[in-house]
Amino acid sequence: MHITEQAAERHTLSIVVDNEAGILARIAGMFTARGYNISSLTVADITEDHAVSRITIVTYGPPAVIDQIIAQLDRLVPVHRVTDLTELGPHIERELALVKVVGTGDHRIEALRLAEVYRARVVDSTISSFVFEVTGNPDKIDKFCELMREVGLVEVARTGVAAMSRGREAA
Amino acid sequence: MSSEKSGADILVEALTDLGVEVVFGYPGGAVLPIYDAIFRQGKIRHILVRQEGGAAHAAEGYARSTGKPGVVLVTSGPGATNVVTGLADALMDSIPIIVITGQVPTQLIGTDAFQEADTVGITRHCTKHNYLVQDPARLGAIVHEAFHIATSGRPGPVVIDLPKDVQIASARYAKPASPLRHKTYRPQTEADPTLIEAAVAMLAAAERPILYTGGGIINAGPAASDGLRELQALTGAPVTSTLMGLGAFPASHDDWLGMLGMHGTYEANMAMNQADLILCLGARFDDRVTGRLDAFSPDSQKIHIDIDRSSINKNVRVDLGIVADVGSAIDDMIALWKAKGHKAADTGEWQRRITGWRARKSLSFPASDHEIMPQQAVKRLYELTRHLDPVITTEVGQHQMWAAQHFGFEAPNRWLTSGGLGTMGYGLPASIGAQVAYPGRLVIGISGDASVMMNIQEMSTATQYRLPIKIFILNNQYMGMVRQWQELIYASRYSESYSEALPDFVKLAEAYGWTGMRIEQPGDLDDGIAAMLAADGPVLVDCRVAQLANCFPMIPSGAAHTDMILHAEEVIGEASDEAKALV
Numbered sequence: 001m002h003i004t005e006q007a008a009e010r011h012t013l014s015i016v017v018d019n020e021a022g023i024l025a026r027i028a029g030m031f032t033a034r035g036y037n038i039s040s041l042t043v044a045d046i047t048e049d050h051a052v053s054r055i056t057i058v059t060y061g062p063p064a065v066i067d068q069i070i071a072q073l074d075r076l077v078p079v080h081r082v083t084d085l086t087e088l089g090p091h092i093e094r095e096l097a098l099v100k101v102v103g104t105g106d107h108r109i110e111a112l113r114l115a116e117v118y119r120a121r122v123v124d125s126t127i128s129s130f131v132f133e134v135t136g137n138p139d140k141i142d143k144f145c146e147l148m149r150e151v152g153l154v155e156v157a158r159t160g161v162a163a164m165s166r167g168r169e170a171a
Numbered sequence: 172m173s174s175e176k177s178g179a180d181i182l183v184e185a186l187t188d189l190g191v192e193v194v195f196g197y198p199g200g201a202v203l204p205i206y207d208a209i210f211r212q213g214k215i216r217h218i219l220v221r222q223e224g225g226a227a228h229a230a231e232g233y234a235r236s237t238g239k240p241g242v243v244l245v246t247s248g249p250g251a252t253n254v255v256t257g258l259a260d261a262l263m264d265s266i267p268i269i270v271i272t273g274q275v276p277t278q279l280i281g282t283d284a285f286q287e288a289d290t291v292g293i294t295r296h297c298t299k300h301n302y303l304v305q306d307p308a309r310l311g312a313i314v315h316e317a318f319h320i321a322t323s324g325r326p327g328p329v330v331i332d333l334p335k336d337v338q339i340a341s342a343r344y345a346k347p348a349s350p351l352r353h354k355t356y357r358p359q360t361e362a363d364p365t366l367i368e369a370a371v372a373m374l375a376a377a378e379r380p381i382l383y384t385g386g387g388i389i390n391a392g393p394a395a396s397d398g399l400r401e402l403q404a405l406t407g408a409p410v411t412s413t414l415m416g417l418g419a420f421p422a423s424h425d426d427w428l429g430m431l432g433m434h435g436t437y438e439a440n441m442a443m444n445q446a447d448l449i450l451c452l453g454a455r456f457d458d459r460v461t462g463r464l465d466a467f468s469p470d471s472q473k474i475h476i477d478i479d480r481s482s483i484n485k486n487v488r489v490d491l492g493i494v495a496d497v498g499s500a501i502d503d504m505i506a507l508w509k510a511k512g513h514k515a516a517d518t519g520e521w522q523r524r525i526t527g528w529r530a531r532k533s534l535s536f537p538a539s540d541h542e543i544m545p546q547q548a549v550k551r552l553y554e555l556t557r558h559l560d561p562v563i564t565t566e567v568g569q570h571q572m573w574a575a576q577h578f579g580f581e582a583p584n585r586w587l588t589s590g591g592l593g594t595m596g597y598g599l600p601a602s603i604g605a606q607v608a609y610p611g612r613l614v615i616g617i618s619g620d621a622s623v624m625m626n627i628q629e630m631s632t633a634t635q636y637r638l639p640i641k642i643f644i645l646n647n648q649y650m651g652m653v654r655q656w657q658e659l660i661y662a663s664r665y666s667e668s669y670s671e672a673l674p675d676f677v678k679l680a681e682a683y684g685w686t687g688m689r690i691e692q693p694g695d696l697d698d699g700i701a702a703m704l705a706a707d708g709p710v711l712v713d714c715r716v717a718q719l720a721n722c723f724p725m726i727p728s729g730a731a732h733t734d735m736i737l738h739a740e741e742v743i744g745e746a747s748d749e750a751k752a753l754v
């Protein structure tokens with residue numbers, strides 16, 4: 001017997017929630033309980049009184065599953081609203097990564113040259129290593145890491161995606 | 172300004188303000204302050220169960236039979252973990268219960284203190300919502316909010332975890348102004364009128380319509396059942412129902428098709444398969460109903476009305492989804508149908524096809540004169556008690572399906588069963604809950620020899636409160652439903668499904684202070700039932716039935732509605748791995 005899977009789409013969801021105890025477990029646990037995927041998840045409170053948080057989740061799945069994910073999120077009691085930014089259309093996604101590269105000689109020079117192309121900043125250096133800070137959409141960061149792998153990448157830390165719709169409307 | 176009182180007193184006062192009359196519970200260290208507050212008051216009745224799992228199912232039975240929320244009070248740690256099955260059950264079947272669990276004092280949380288369990292963590296995904304109360308000043312508002320959440324929208328279980336120090340600390344309490352307006356939780360109850368318009372137009376144009384109804388109609392209150400009957404009368408559409416929706420439409424009605432799904436009638440499943448319009452009212456296209464999804468009602472347009480948006484398009488893509496309280500949406504449809512002057516379409520051809528399917532008599536079963544056929548026992552139970560309008564509960568297994576097939580329900584809130592989770596051990600405590608709610612009514616638990624053992628200790632609860640429940644065991648000495656699947660799918664290899672070492676149920680009954688009876692011969696069935704009804708107080712009936720009877724019709728897991736097995740002769744001995752992988 002074989003288990004079949006359907007073609008997946010990548011969606012970025014913005015979830016505005018009441019910042020109560022256990023809210024992250026509630027959201028993340030819903031994904032695991034129902035077998036949904038999380039590619040990245042970021043969370044921080046976004047109001048002056050710290051009462052409301054925005055959770056940004058990048059997920060993937062067939063369209064029907066994405067619809068279900070949104071409906072399931074929407075019915076959780078502490079959820080104010082869920083926005084499918086991908087569905088909404090043009091929006092901004094940003095992620096920050098710290099990338100450590102170890103090497104000497106040509107590799108080191110090449111690493112610096114690539115960093116410049118990607119507008120990555122050197123935030124730490126030793127005789128034989130750099131830590132770069134790079135921001136951008138996840139594709140750009142993927143690409144940067146891929147190139148750095150050729151010149152001595154040893155470690156990556158990524159924040160996950162923060163996202164927002166374009167234009168004057170708040171989503 | 173009201174004076175300060177303890178958290179325990181606030182809890183009791185808030186429950187009283189919410190109209191709570193009964194609490195099902197079991198004491199322990201972490202709820203002693205609450206039990207003391209209960210001791211000092213006179214409005215709320217406490218029913219002491221024998222295991223906390225019994226309290227949860229009793230509360231479910233109370234809720235399902237009355238339409239009011241059921242309330243449970245248990246201690247921390249094992250008290251809380253024992254109610255988890257009942258929470259999962261109530262979540263699946265959308266039953267409003269509020270479970271108050273004691274917790275170790277706030278400063279001990281996280282230290283592995285005696286009888287500490289992470290109750291909010293454990294129950295997060297088997298409740299509609301849960302709370303850990305850390306401030307007695309918030310307690311009153313939380314209790315009111317918990318009731319609002321449990322009973323509105325799609326109902327469900329809510330847990331309030333209450334640390335012992337919060338029960339003792341004092342604060343002010345004032346009854347909040349109603350209705351509550353929650354900052355994030357606002358279930359949509361009114362349908363979008365343009366969608367109602369579309370639904371009515373589709374219904375009026377249908378030639379082969381069917382109303383597929385579910386537990387949502389029961390949850391929407393008795394008025395929704397009245398609405399369903401009116402909508403049916405206007406449209407002339409035949410009606411089928413899920414296990415959870417039985418009673419919303421009268422079983423004696425000419426247009427009643429019986430239950431649909433895995434053990435539904437041939438006519439109900441064929442009509443679903445061949446319909447050109449399915450109007451789903453408060454049901455959720457669950458796998459027990461749809462069978463093989465790609466073969467489910469291929470040529471119909473589908474309208475789904477549900478209060479839970481996530482139920483729409485979850486399993487089956489529908490043509491029109493309407494988020495609303497189903498009772499309110501039915502009323503809107505009726506009003507619009509009348510305003511538009513629609514007449515019931517000529518469904519003569521459709522009715523003739525249905526009559527043809529009915530003629531297959533899919534609920535027929537082989538007669539026997541030397542052993543009691545379980546189906547016959549349910550039928551006689553129905554015929555001999557229907558004039559008494561009983562509340563029927565079941566456990567889980569063949570007896571549950573036979574009860575659903577052969578007991579007719581004319582009104583909602585008479586049928587209490589564990590549908591979504593399929594929890595053996597539900598029926599006996601649920602009977603207690605219903606009998607507590609209606610002391611004067613006839614409450615019969617149709618049971619199986621294996622299931623009844625799962626919460627058998629609750630017999631003692633019935634004795635203590637003189638609850639005259641009648642537990643009617645269809646004793647086949649097997650976990651019949653397991654045995655049936657093993658017969659059909661595993662070439663009769665009966666692995667661990669024999670009920671070895673059953674107690675003598677008659678003596679067991681007597682030991683608990685009940686009346687015990689045994690019925691063994693077909694000729695004694697009617698007298699036995701009459702004797703059960705005549706006895707006052709609780710009765711346990713050990714009705715010995717044919718051991719190897721199977722429940723038909725049956726759509727095997729993963730098969731299409733049209734691949735229904737009607738009789739035992741059509742059965743294959745061993746199934747494929749694909750079929751074995753399905754539940």
Ligand SMILES: Cc1ncc(C[n+]2csc(CCOP(=O)(O)OP(=O)(O)O)c2C)c(N)n1
Pocket residue numbers: 566567568569570571593594595596618619620621622623645647649650651652653
């Ligand atoms: C708590 C629980 N455990 C296991 C099951 C799986 N199960 C479903 S039906 C059944 C057999 C029930 O036997 P019995 O109560 O004798 O009823 P019968 O099928 O014979 O009518 C079992 C074990 C279940 N539904 N619930």
